[in-house]
Amino acid sequence: MTGEIINLRQARKRKARSEREKKADDNRIKFGRTKSEKKLTAKTGDLEVRRLEAHRLDRNAPKDGIDGDGDQ
Incomplete structure (x- = not known):
C-alpha cells in the first residue's frame, strides 16, 4: 500500500543533473x-x-x- 519514499530535494537535483548532461551532449555534437x-x-x-x-x-x-594618398 505504501509507495516508495523519495527525497524531493535529491529528486530535483537528479533531474537538473540529467538536464545539464543532456545539454552538454547536445553542445558536444554542435x-x-x-x-x-x-x-x-x-x-x-x-x-x-x-x-x-x-x-x-x-x-x-x-x-x-x-x-597612401587616399586613391584606390
Whole structure:
C-alpha cells in the first residue's frame, strides 16, 4: 500500500543533473571538434593566406587596397 519514499530535494537535483548532461551532449555534437581538426583548419587557413600573399602583384602595396594618398 505504501509507495516508495523519495527525497524531493535529491529528486530535483537528479533531474537538473540529467538536464545539464543532456545539454552538454547536445553542445558536444554542435560545437565539439577534436584538437587535430582545429589544427588542420588553422593550418589550412594559414596556407590559404600565404598563397594569396605569394600571388600579390605589388608586394609593397597595402593589404587593404588603398594607397597612401587616399586613391584606390
